[in-house]
Amino acid sequence: QVQLVESGGGLVQAGDSLTLSCVVSGRTFSNYLMGWFRQAPGKEREFVAAISRSGGITDYSDSVKGRITISRDNAKNTVYLQMTSLKPEDTANYYCATPSTVYSGMARRESAYAYWGQGTQVTVSS
Numbered sequence: 820q821v822q823l824v825e826s827g828g829g830l831v832q833a834g835d836s837l838t839l840s841c842v843v844s845g846r847t848f849s850n851y852l853m854g855w856f857r858q859a860p861g862k863e864r865e866f867v868a869a870i871s872r873s874g875g876i877t878d879y880s881d882s883v884k885g886r887i888t889i890s891r892d893n894a895k896n897t898v899y900l901q902m903t904s905l906k907p908e909d910t911a912n913y914y915c916a917t918p919s920t921v922y923s924g925m926a927r928r929e930s931a932y933a934y935w936g937q938g939t940q941v942t943v944s945s
Contacts, residue, residue, distance in 0.1 A: 821845040821934045823915050828939030831905055835943070839900040841915030841936055849873075849893035852922040854932055855900045857911035857941075864914070866927040868900060878925045883909075905943045912938040 827839040839855070849872055858864040868889040869878045877889050888901040898915055918926065919933035926932070 821917070823917065823934055823936035825913065825915055825936040825939040828913060828941045830942045830944065833906055833943055833945050835905050836901070836903045837905060837941060838902070839913055839915075839939055839941070841898045841900075843896045843898070843915075843917065848891075848896040850921055851917045852926060853889075853891060853898040854916045854926065855889060855898075855913060856916060856929065856932075857909075857913045858938075859908075859911040862911075864929060866929075867913070869925050869927065870898065871925060872921075876925060878927065880927075902941075905941075907943045907945045910941060910943050912940050914938045 822844045823841055825841045831837055854869040855867040856864050857867050866880050867883055870889045870891050874891045886904045891898045914935055916932035916935045918931055
């Protein structure tokens with residue numbers, strides 16, 4: 820059974836930094852694309868970032884590019900989301916996700932991801 824567990828969320832002030840972690844179990848982590856999404860209150864879930872199996876390719880939404888870095892440690896079965904210069908509009912529940920099949924490329928659409936964590940809340944105060 821594939822499980823994803825996020826951690827690292829919290830309440831921070833605008834301009835602060837925060838790093839989220841997601842530990843994956845139940846599969847060979849290094850074989851699969853990993854992604855981060857977020858959902859703000861009253862809004863649809865949106866793509867944040869994705870990282871290829873080896874970590875050599877990354878993709879970011881325009882709203883976070885330059886402020887957020889996705890990385891992975893395949894030895895630890897963990898994907899990270901390092902967030903800097905946080906803004907109140909970054910307030911959301913953040914989810915990590917992974918596809919059920921091996922992707923040779925990258926993916927931004929939710930439907931590409933079959934397994935999801937429970938989310939970790941990030942709240943940025945102004």
